[in-house]
Amino acid sequence: MEKYLSDQELLTLCQNKESQSYGFNLLVRKYQKRLYFHIRKMVLIHEDSDDLLQQTFIKAWKGIMLFRGESQLYTWLFRIASNVCIDFLNTKKKRMNISLEEVEKKYLNTLEEDPLFTGDEMEKIFHRALLTLPDKQRLVFNLKYFEELKYEEIAEITGTSVGALKASYYYAVEKIKTFIKQD
Amino acid sequence: MKSNNPLDKKSLHSFDVPKGYFEEFPSKLQDVINSEENEITIWEKISLILRGRFTIVSSIMVALVLVILQFSDSTKPEKSINSEEAYTYLSNFEIDEYNELLLFEYMEDWSSVTNEPTEDEIIEYLMTQENIEIEI
Numbered sequence: 001m002e003k004y005l006s007d008q009e010l011l012t013l014c015q016n017k018e019s020q021s022y023g024f025n026l027l028v029r030k031y032q033k034r035l036y037f038h039i040r041k042m043v044l045i046h047e048d049s050d051d052l053l054q055q056t057f058i059k060a061w062k063g064i065m066l067f068r069g070e071s072q073l074y075t076w077l078f079r080i081a082s083n084v085c086i087d088f089l090n091t092k093k094k095r096m097n098i099s100l101e102e103v104e105k106k107y108l109n110t111l112e113e114d115p116l117f118t119g120d121e122m123e124k125i126f127h128r129a130l131l132t133l134p135d136k137q138r139l140v141f142n143l144k145y146f147e148e149l150k151y152e153e154i155a156e157i158t159g160t161s162v163g164a165l166k167a168s169y170y171y172a173v174e175k176i177k178t179f180i181k182q183d
Numbered sequence: 184m185k186s187n188n189p190l191d192k193k194s195l196h197s198f199d200v201p202k203g204y205f206e207e208f209p210s211k212l213q214d215v216i217n218s219e220e221n222e223i224t225i226w227e228k229i230s231l232i233l234r235g236r237f238t239i240v241s242s243i244m245v246a247l248v249l250v251i252l253q254f255s256d257s258t259k260p261e262k263s264i265n266s267e268e269a270y271t272y273l274s275n276f277e278i279d280e281y282n283e284l285l286l287f288e289y290m291e292d293w294s295s296v297t298n299e300p301t302e303d304e305i306i307e308y309l310m311t312q313e314n315i316e317i318e319i
Contacts, residue, residue, distance in 0.1 A: 021213075028209045036205075040198050050204075057212050058219065119197030127197060 129179035
């Protein structure tokens, strides 16, 4: 198993001009998988995820010198990745100029046809249920359910209050349960 | 009892990636960052050059405006001619003999302009190639 430096050690390396490239390379290696799968669950397609993961790290590279450590390094990275995903999904919907139901259908088809989806039938149903959630609610659900982040951390990432997040997560779970029962 | 609820069975690996993706990603990203950095450097160079030129050009423009303003001040008439002075000048102006001769010659030609042309003259004028080209 790979051993990674602590976030503080990575940050020290990244904010020093001489070790910046080396430190950032280590940071990428530490967080690439977590961020990739977070993005992938939001946008489904590998090529889009790859592009958005690059965008996330490029933004992080440009902003790392200004990062003052007011939040955790990983919550900062997740915030960048989440914003990149939401912007991408909004732009895609506007460009496609279709209704939300049609967008949902397209997502479902993407999931059905994805050769890189390796989940079983139950997981497919679960992901189909997730796709019925609005993007921001899906983001909150993913961060809580898959990433197991605390509400306080999700609040930092999404810029939403803890109370609103708890409500959003509760309704997301209810919607998913209803969808699975109906399916 | 085994649960059938997908919410109870958390799978983090429903999606796969192409072989070697995570091994190659850091170096691929480094290439993208390097090319972006080069773009920034080139742009910074251009903006520096442009900024330098802009300073030179704006200095020249300011100098030109100052020169023009200075020049336009010196070309201003000292005083304007009033109508009384103009009348006196024209009354005192005498046409000499040579000028009179030119004036008579001009008056003789003037008849061809003041007389109405005949229809044949108009057709002849219009049919001449040179005149057609002039009209075009």
